[in-house]
Amino acid sequence: MCAELPNALSDEIFRIIFEKSPGSLLVKADAPRFTIVAASDAYLSITNATRELIIGKGFFQVFPDDDHDPNDETGARKTFSKVVETKQKIDIPSYRYDTRDPDTGDYKIRYWSCSNAPFYCGEGNEMYILNTIVEITGEVNARQEATESEHRLRLAAEATGFATFDWEFKDELSLCSPQLVELLGHPADTMLSSREAFNTQVLPEDRSAVMNAFNDSIKTGVYAYDVRIAWPNSSIHWISVKGKLVTDRDGKPTRMLGTVIDVTENKRDEIRKNDFIAMASHELKTPLTSIKSYVQLLAKKLEASEDAFIHNALAKANTQINKMTDLIHGFLDLSKLESGKLQTKPEVFDMNRLIADCIAELLQSNHNHTVIFDGSMVLNVTADRGKIGQVLNNFLSNAVKYSARGSKILVNSTFTTEGLRVAVTDEGVGIKPKDQKKVFQRFYRADNEKIRNVSGFGIGLYLSSEIIHSHHGKIWVESIEGSGSTFYFSIPA
Numbered sequence: 001m002c003a004e005l006p007n008a009l010s011d012e013i014f015r016i017i018f019e020k021s022p023g024s025l026l027v028k029a030d031a032p033r034f035t036i037v038a039a040s041d042a043y044l045s046i047t048n049a050t051r052e053l054i055i056g057k058g059f060f061q062v063f064p065d066d067d068h069d070p071n072d073e074t075g076a077r078k079t080f081s082k083v084v085e086t087k088q089k090i091d092i093p094s095y096r097y098d099t100r101d102p103d104t105g106d107y108k109i110r111y112w113s114c115s116n117a118p119f120y121c122g123e124g125n126e127m128y129i130l131n132t133i134v135e136i137t138g139e140v141n142a143r144q145e146a147t148e149s150e151h152r153l154r155l156a157a158e159a160t161g162f163a164t165f166d167w168e169f170k171d172e173l174s175l176c177s178p179q180l181v182e183l184l185g186h187p188a189d190t191m192l193s194s195r196e197a198f199n200t201q202v203l204p205e206d207r208s209a210v211m212n213a214f215n216d217s218i219k220t221g222v223y224a225y226d227v228r229i230a231w232p233n234s235s236i237h238w239i240s241v242k243g244k245l246v247t248d249r250d251g252k253p254t255r256m257l258g259t260v261i262d263v264t265e266n267k268r269d270e271i272r273k274n275d276f277i278a279m280a281s282h283e284l285k286t287p288l289t290s291i292k293s294y295v296q297l298l299a300k301k302l303e304a305s306e307d308a309f310i311h312n313a314l315a316k317a318n319t320q321i322n323k324m325t326d327l328i329h330g331f332l333d334l335s336k337l338e339s340g341k342l343q344t345k346p347e348v349f350d351m352n353r354l355i356a357d358c359i360a361e362l363l364q365s366n367h368n369h370t371v372i373f374d375g376s377m378v379l380n381v382t383a384d385r386g387k388i389g390q391v392l393n394n395f396l397s398n399a400v401k402y403s404a405r406g407s408k409i410l411v412n413s414t415f416t417t418e419g420l421r422v423a424v425t426d427e428g429v430g431i432k433p434k435d436q437k438k439v440f441q442r443f444y445r446a447d448n449e450k451i452r453n454v455s456g457f458g459i460g461l462y463l464s465s466e467i468i469h470s471h472h473g474k475i476w477v478e479s480i481e482g483s484g485s486t487f488y489f490s491i492p493a
C-alpha cells in the first residue's frame with residue numbers, strides 16, 4: 001500500500017503494524033467525506049466501534065462532529081480540513097468527545113488528546129490523515145478536581161477575611177486575590193503581581209524577615225512572618241503572612257501559596273502594651289532602688305543589735321526586694337527585646353568562671369539547696385557575658401524555685417560538636433511533655449498543682465531563648481514529671 005515499502009511485504013506489514021498501533025485511524029483526505037480506510041485494534045476498543053461498522057464509511061458518518069460551538073477550533077472537521085490545506089501535522093492536546101456505552105446506550109463524558117499527520121501512500125501518492133488518539137479523561141478530571149478544590153479553598157479563605165496569593169516560580173506567575181490587592185493599599189481591580197508588590201512595598205528593614213522565613217520554609221515546607229508594608233499613600237501597615245512552599249521531587253521550590261491578613265491594629269495594641277510595661281517597670285524601679293538603699297542603711301546601723309528579730313526581718317525584706325528587682329528587670333528586658341533594643345556585646349570569657357560567679361550569687365540568698373559543679377577547667381567562649389549570665393541565673397533560680405528544699409542541683413559544662421553546652425539539672429517537680437516546648441514562649445507557665453503558689457510571670461525562659469538564639473545557639477529541656485528537669489543551652493564555641 002505504501003510506496004516506500006518493498007512491494008511483496010508492504011501491504012501486510014503495514015496492516016499488522018497499523019492494526020497493533022495504539023489508537024490510530026487512517027482517513028483519506030477526500031474532504032468533505034474523509035473516508036476511514038484503517039483503524040487499529042486499540043482505536044476500535046477505546047471508541048467502542050468495530051471494523052465492519054466503520055471501514056469505508058465517512059469519518060463524520062461514524063463520529064459526528066460536535067458542532068455546538070462554531071468557533072471551536074478543536075473540532076475534527078476543522079482540524080482535518082486544516083491538515084489538508086496546510087499539509088502540516090496538527091496536535092489537539094485536549095478536547096471533549098463523549099461516547100455511547102453500547103450496553104446502556106448512555107453517553108459518557110470523555111476527554112482525548114490527538115495528533116493528525118498528513119501521510120502519502122499508494123501509486124498516485126494520495127494524501128491520507130493519520131489520526132492518533134489517547135484518552136486523557138482521568139487526567140482532565142483530576143486536574144478539574146484540583147482546580148475546583150483550590151477555588152473552594154480560596155473562597156473559604158476569603159470569606160474569613162484572609163487575602164490569598166499564589167506564586168508559580170516557573171512561569172513567574174504571581175496572582176493576588178482582590179482582597180490582597182486592597183490590603184496592599186491599591187484599588188481592588190488593580191492588576192498586581194504579588195512578587196513585585198512584596199519586593200517594593202515591604203519596608204527595607206523588614207525584608208530580611210521575608211528572606212529568613214523563605215529559607216526556613218525550604219526545610220519545613222511552611223513559612224510565617226509579620227512585616228511592615230508601605231501603601232502607595234505612604235501610610236505604614238502590618239501584615240501577617242502564612243503559607244506553604246511547594247517543592248518538586250528533587251526538593252526544588254516551585255510554588256508559594258498562602259494567606260495574608262492585616263494585623264496593624266493588633267500590632268498597635270501590642271506596641272501600646274509594651275510601652276506601658278516599659279513605663280510601669282521604669283517607674284517601679286526608682287522607688288524600689290531607694291527602698292533597697294534604706295534597708296541596707298538600716299542593716300548597717302543595726303549591725304550591732306542583738307535583736308534577732310531585727311536581723312531576720314531586714315534579711316527577709318532584702319530578699320523580697322531582690323526578687324522584685326529581678327521581676328522588674330525581666331519586664332524591662334522584655335520591652336527592650338520587643339522593641340528590638342536588646343543588643344549583644346560579645347567578648348571572650350571563661351564560661352566556668354561565669355557559672356561559678358552565678359552559683360556564688362545564688363548561694364548568697366539561698367541556703368536550702370546543694371549545688372554541685374566542677375568548674376576547674378577554663379572554657380573560653382566569645383559571647384555577651386552579661387546576657388549569658390542572665391540565662392544561667394534564670395536556669396539556676398528556676399531549679400531552686402521548682403524543687404524541694406534540701407534537693408541537689410547539678411551544673412555541667414562541656415564542649416560538644418555543636419559548641420559549648422551548659423546543663424542545669426534539678427530534682428524538682430519536672431515538666432509534662434506537652435509543656436516542654438511551650439515553657440520557652442512568652443508568659444507561658446506550665447500547669448502543675450505543686451507549683452501553683454510559686455510566683456513568676458513566664459518571662460525568664462522566653463528571654464533566655466531569645467538571648468541564646470541571638471547567639472545562634474540552641475536551648476532545650478529534658479524532663480520527667482515528678483523526677484526533675486535538665487535545662488540546656490549551647491552556643492557556638
Ligand code: ADP
Pocket residue numbers: 394398399402426428429430431439444445446447455456457458459460461462485
Ligand atoms: P517563671 O518561672 O517566672 O514562671 P520562666 O519563663 O522562667 O518563668 O519559666 C516558665 C515556666 O516553665 C515556669 O512557670 C514553670 O512552669 C516552668 N519551669 C521553668 N523551670 C522549671 C524547672 N526547673 N522545673 C519545673 N518547671 C520549670
